[in-house]
Amino acid sequence: MADTLRLNPNVAELPPYNAGMNIAVARSKSGLSEIAALASNENPYGCSPNVSAALAELNPSRYADPACVILRDALSKKLDVSGDRIVVGNGSEEMIAAVCRAVLRPFSTVATITPGFGLHEIEPRANGAKVVKIPMTKDLRFDLEAIAIALRKKPSIFFTSSPSNPVGTALDQDQLSRLITAVPKETLLVFDEAYFEFCDEQTPDGLKALADSAISYVVLRTFSKAYGLAGLRVGYAVASDERLAQAISSAKTPFNVNAAAQLAAVAALNDETWMSVSVASVIAERNRIAGKIASLGLFIPESQTNFLFIDVGCDSSIAFDHFLSHGVIVKPWKEPAFASFIRVTVGLPVENDRFLEALRLLKAKLAEAKVAS
Numbered sequence: 001m002a003d004t005l006r007l008n009p010n011v012a013e014l015p016p017y018n019a020g021m022n023i024a025v026a027r028s029k030s031g032l033s034e035i036a037a038l039a040s041n042e043n044p045y046g047c048s049p050n051v052s053a054a055l056a057e058l059n060p061s062r063y064a065d066p067a068c069v070i071l072r073d074a075l076s077k078k079l080d081v082s083g084d085r086i087v088v089g090n091g092s093e094e095m096i097a098a099v100c101r102a103v104l105r106p107f108s109t110v111a112t113i114t115p116g117f118g119l120h121e122i123e124p125r126a127n128g129a130k131v132v133k134i135p136m137t138k139d140l141r142f143d144l145e146a147i148a149i150a151l152r153k154k155p156s157i158f159f160t161s162s163p164s165n166p167v168g169t170a171l172d173q174d175q176l177s178r179l180i181t182a183v184p185k186e187t188l189l190v191f192d193e194a195y196f197e198f199c200d201e202q203t204p205d206g207l208k209a210l211a212d213s214a215i216s217y218v219v220l221r222t223f224s225k226a227y228g229l230a231g232l233r234v235g236y237a238v239a240s241d242e243r244l245a246q247a248i249s250s251a252k253t254p255f256n257v258n259a260a261a262q263l264a265a266v267a268a269l270n271d272e273t274w275m276s277v278s279v280a281s282v283i284a285e286r287n288r289i290a291g292k293i294a295s296l297g298l299f300i301p302e303s304q305t306n307f308l309f310i311d312v313g314c315d316s317s318i319a320f321d322h323f324l325s326h327g328v329i330v331k332p333w334k335e336p337a338f339a340s341f342i343r344v345t346v347g348l349p350v351e352n353d354r355f356l357e358a359l360r361l362l363k364a365k366l367a368e369a370k371v372a373s
């Protein structure tokens, strides 16, 4: 690249997205063939058999429907929301980018939560916005008071995931009502429910809670987690009104959701039973391993997702290397105040047992090092 070429500093200076290590890379780095990939919150049980049947009908030579009409109709029926308010993305991550592009101008302000999902910071910054991060409380709960104070400054967007990625905790009914009341009319609330299907029954459904409000909002959901379609890339945004949905749609690329992803998502929606059964198995495993981790004396916030956020008591990159040497990929958290945390996805029972054994060994190693020092 010639020195004279000027890059967009908003993009050139972005922090890298902290993606989970790929399985093939983990094999080559660890020299192990058996790898438990527990870093990206995928569904360990795969996806509905309906999906393979639908993919057999795929015609790769035709462009996909740019408006995703059949999928949006299916979502509209499922969610009881007009299809004109739904925009489908190449993963919900594309919808995060499109929302930013639709709403932000250089020097806009965006508020979000820390610890939080990387793209809630990266995409606003790529669009020239300044990002204000609101810390959770010491015991890793949403700090509604601090959120309300930040919202008084009327940021252009307030991003939060609920349940939180990486913490796993979700806003309860009262907290969500307080949040909705605190959102000014100048602010767009982006309520990211990527893990909605894993929530307890008492946890509010963001779409329903927001339906009666007068604020501008976008609810994000995805087929990557509970429905097991992470590799195909399909997620969606439900906007508070058609004008907002239209702006988000204009901000995406025209043929953003490929034909395989559209077929697969419709097929997955037609088999909610498969999804619910796999989610129930993941939750049972999550509760089993959370109990074992807590019994090791480690801090672990309550999770309503398919992952756990654990303070392992050492630098997360050291912990990452330790787990990799035992054939387990975890996500080392990188935000400075949380650099002793890892996030681990709930896998198959045998994978979770391998993780638990490696965690026990890490704890023993740290205790030994402490005695020696």
Ligand SMILES: Cc1ncc(COP(=O)(O)O)c(C=O)c1O
Residues within 6 Å of the ligand: 040, 041, 090, 091, 092, 093, 094, 117, 161, 165, 192, 194, 221, 222, 223, 224, 230, 233, 234, 235
């Ligand atoms: C909170 C949250 N939002 C959005 C996404 C993006 O998911 P996808 O692009 O696979 O739909 C993720 C993925 O990990 C996530 O955790």
